[in-house]
Amino acid sequence: MWQVKGQEKAINLIDQALKNGLIAHSYLLTGPEHIGKMTLAKNMAQALNCEQSSPPCGECRSCLKIANSSHADVTIVSLSQEDDSEKTEIGIDRIRDICHSANMSPYEGKFRVFIIDKAELLSPAASNALLKTIEEPPPQIVFIFLTSDSSRLLPTIVSRCQVISLKLVPISQVEQFLTQTYKISPERSRLLAWLSRGRIGWAISAAEDESTIIKHQEGVKKLVDIINDNEEERLEAAADMAARFAKNRESVYSMLNDWLNFLRDLLLTGLGLSELVINVDFKAVLDSLSTKIGFSDLIESISETDRASVDLRHNVSPRLVVDNLFLNLPKRMVEV
Ligand SMILES: [Zn+2]
Structure with missing residues (x-):
């Protein structure tokens, strides 16, 4: 049974290829984070x-x-930021091993499958090494590349793959799925569906594990604290964030994404468009704060937050990026 929800078009495409024996040697699954790329792969x-x-x-x-990750012919290559925070790319050594085993026949199954998660992190040398293998693929080998940003992959790799795009799932469909699948209240399903913005994997993890939503709420509260902080307190909080980035990059990217959504929500609330906000669980805070922050300040901090995320991914000094961002986050207007 296909386990990916809301991606019928992609599944049909793969199903037809399987039925007709027309399996491509390389696939590229694209789509936002937490949309189901790894589940589909x-x-x-x-x-x-x-x-x-x-x-x-x-x-x-x-x-x-395969579900238990113990099949000898299925290999997942993934750069886990938590294992080694110094590593920012998938290096040539790991890929050399892959290319070597790609030349061997399947050991226990019909196909050897290599799943390359976050393929945009392949180093140039690793990409080139892989390119040689996928140009002349050995039989019974399938590569599945996963990425949320195919523009960061070597174009020659993209051109050799069959590209399958996974789309955001309509929020109403996420809500319906959560209500039918989990024993949670309709209000909770609605909140998680909205927060997921159609990334169904995120919604599922939040429905199954309370800590996902708690982390999200802590992140938003941190931003509200910073808005109330003076310059000195902001720099202290920035130092904490930079230290956290060194330990766990993904948690910082995820928090910046939450901040971006909250800042947009503040803007929407200020414009009288509360029905469009994502953070429905912070409605009272949004109502109160939106009257205390200037529009231009908000718009500037939205673009600063977006830029900080991009700069961090491009290896600009984390301390510099975070200091700059924290000093530029909105300030509460002095009440008169
Ligand atoms: Zn089976």
């Missing part, structure tokens, strides 16, 4: 190696092993 690996007549069955020995 693992499902594809199952479908290619499934032992039953309607793949992926999800229950045969192969499907189960």
